Amino acid sequence: MAICNTQFRVDPLHNATHRRVLAALTMALAVSFGATVPFGATSPATAAGVKCQATVKVTNKKGASIKVLRLLYKVGGNTVYTEGLLNKVLTPNETETWSSQTLNNAATGVVVTSTAIEYRDDTGRGYGSPRTSEWFPHSFTCAPNHNYVHAIQ
Structure with a gap:
């Protein structure tokens, strides 16, 4: 063979x-x-694990309505990440809560070092250009039981 x-x-x-x-x-x-x-x-924020799902709470302390656009956040550096908040209109002294808001660039257990809110003021003829609230610093790790609370002045 x-x-x-x-x-x-x-x-x-x-x-x-x-x-x-x-x-x-x-x-x-x-x-x-x-x-x-x-x-x-992968960003250092997402390399650590599952995307964080925290609660975002916004109160309008202005004399006119505002349209809330997005949550802005930083994770350790100067890069600003955004998550949409559905263009919700808040009348004066109204509060809205977004439960389990997924932060696509922050893992559970990672510190979100600062947050801000992007919004538009009611001009009486519609809503103006986007504005950013003051940045609020944080030192706790992101987790489902954490709240990012903002009062728009």
């Missing part, structure tokens, strides 16, 4: 093309599932 001595040769061009197709497919799947950070580039 004769044994065939067959060697398989892998075409390097085919391998490179195959790798590019797999990389493109992986990126397309990641985008379709809502990935917002490129592969290999």
Whole structure:
């Protein structure tokens, strides 16, 4: 019985093309599932674990209504992250609470070092340009039982 001595040769061009197709497919799947950070580039905030879901509470202390746009937050550095708060209109002295607000760039157990609120003032002819409240510093770790409370003056 004769044994065939067959060697398989892998075409390097085919391998490179195959790798590019797999990389493109992986990126397309990641985008379709809502990935917002490129592969290999996770922020220190999300590398620690599950995204934090804290409560955000905003009180309008102004004499006219405001439209609340987003929560702004920092995690250790100067990078500002945002989470939408659905353009909720608050009349004077009204308070709104967003329970379990997912912070996509802060993991449970990570310190969110400061927060602010982006809002628009009622000008009497609609709502003006976006404004930012004062930044409020924090030193506790983000967890579902924590509240980020803001009074817009």
